[in-house]
Amino acid sequence: MVVGSYLITSIHMRISDGIGSSKYIGPNDSPVLQGPLTPVAVRERCERVFKMVPKKMKNLVLVNSALSTFDFIQACVEVADKYSDKVMVIPPLLALLTFALDEIAKFRNPPDKEIILVVTITPGFVDFVILRRDSNFILYIAEFEHFEIKLNEYKERFAEFYNFSYPHSTILLVHDTVHNIAEEIRYEFNPENCFISTFKQWHYILLYGGMLRAMDEEDGFDTRYHIANFSNGYETTIQNHRxxxxxxxxxxxxxxxxxxxxxxxxxxxxxxxxxxxxxxxxxxxxxxxxxxxxxxxxxxxxxxxxxxxxxxxxxxxxxxxxxxxxxxxxxxxxxTIAEKQTPRKQDSNENNQISRASETTILSQPSSSSVSDSPQIKFIFHKNLCAIEVVQHGSSKFLTDSFGK
Structure with missing residues (x-):
């Protein structure tokens, strides 16, 4: 099976053929763009790139590396849907982290309560990301900090994060111009299971990381080191009238x-x-x-x-x-359409659970929550029923009840 990754608005992509090899492809005769890029031009560019893939892709990951406008992203997805069975749009951070996790995914079976420290080092800034596993053994971003600091301050910051998290593994993703800093950190702190990956081009690690995110077990990537997709984050500026x-x-x-x-x-x-x-x-x-x-x-x-x-x-x-x-x-x-059209059958235990739940006003009414509210965990006890409810981003979900459902 073929999987691929593409940086939105780019003229090249990277694909993997499922047998351990990957390559960088793109048309050699791309026309020079006349005027600013438009959604129509994005569709044409995507067509020229995607049609070079030898067969329909199983997974295609689109990396929003240039922070494209929404109409560009939608135009790219429209074309991508014709060339792949499954399409996903991810932010640059997810591509970068997946690239960083490649070596550790090949190195070990993840331990219980795994903690990973990923440090991105460039001449202008350093990023610290602490990854942890939740109760379902799923990897997530627990901490993220960005610093624009001087080179002589890198070690001090590293010591703070390393001593705070004490990770099972440490990954130093470093620009080749400051590779010596990563070597000094490894020598002075001797982190457990330390990996150093260097890069020259930012878009290279994003493109490669996107391809790895498109891969699963049969394609050669340990999906226990996949991180769930998340948003870039959005904001606005408002003038204060006072x-x-x-x-x-x-x-x-x-x-x-x-x-x-x-x-x-x-x-x-x-x-x-x-x-x-x-x-x-x-x-x-x-x-x-x-x-x-x-x-x-x-x-x-x-x-x-x-x-x-x-x-x-x-x-x-x-x-x-x-x-x-x-x-x-x-x-x-x-x-999603099928789930809405075809109700799921319930077994007798689940029907009993629902009838018991209907006896309590706590469970029969939906939680009042908005996306601006802080996440909440609710423990519910009523007669012989107990449940755990998580409220986040304006919706709620029951994790488990006293019947193990």
Whole structure:
């Protein structure tokens, strides 16, 4: 089976044929773009790239490496759906982390309560990511910190995070111009199971990491080291009428789990607002530069209502702005449609569980929650029924009940 990854708006992609080899492909005669890039041009570019894959792909991961506008992402997905059975849009951080985890995935079986420290070191900044496993043995991002510091401060910061997390494994992802810093860290701290991976081009590790995220067990990647997809994070700026200064407002926190809404979390006057991605790095020439790009070319009208939904990101990672034609015409995945049309049969134990649950007002009423609320865990005890409910991002889910369901 063939899997692939593609950086949205790029003219190349990377594919793996499922037998341990991967390659970088793209047309040699791509036309020179006349004028600014448009959704139509993105579709044409994607067609030229994807049709070079020898057969239909099993999985195709699209990395939003340049923080493209939503219409570009949707245009890319539209073409990708013709060339792959499954398409997913991921943020750059997920691609980077998957690239970093490649060596450790080949090295060991993950231990219980595994902790991994991933450190990205460049001449301009350093990122620290602490990965942990939850009660279901799923890897997630527990901590993320970004610092723009001097080179002589790197070791001090590393000591803080290493002594705080005491990881089972440490991965140093380092730009080749500062490779010596990674070697010094490994020599001075001697971290357990330490791996050093170097890179020259930012887009290379994102493209390669996207391909690894598209792979599963039969393609050669240990999926126990896959991280669930999450959002880039979105924000806007609103002028404070009293101070006349523009203030940052968070619409959706980075790394929120999917699917989720993009919504106001503060009261503001009714107005047109510009929606931006949370700050991210991308490569410009030989430099990594920070950027905060707009997600649409047009401003979005907000009535000013608290928790008003501005947009939506579906389970595949595809973002939409409210009231847009793309949002109105979006297609639900087939399995979602089937679940809605065909009710699931319940066994007798589950029916008994439901009848008991209906006896309590706690369980019969939905939880009141918005995406702006902090996550909650509720322990429910009523007669002979007990349950655990998790409330997050405006929805709730029962993890287990006293019958093991």
């Amino acid at each position: 101070t006349r200064t523009r203030e940052r407002h968070i619409l959706l926190h980075p790394r929120s789990s999917l699917p989720c809404n993009i919504s106001l979390q503060q009261n503001i006057p009714p107005m047109l607002i510009n929606v931006f991605y949370s700050p991210e790095y991308y490569q410009l020439g030989n430099e990594l530069v920070p950027t905060k790009k707009a997600v649409t070319k047009q401003a979005v009208y907000s009535s000013g209502t608290l928790n008003e939904i501005i947009g939506y990101i579906d389970e595949r990672g595809i973002p939409f702005v409210k009231d847009s034609a793309a949002f109105m015409n979006r297609e639900l995945p087939k399995n």
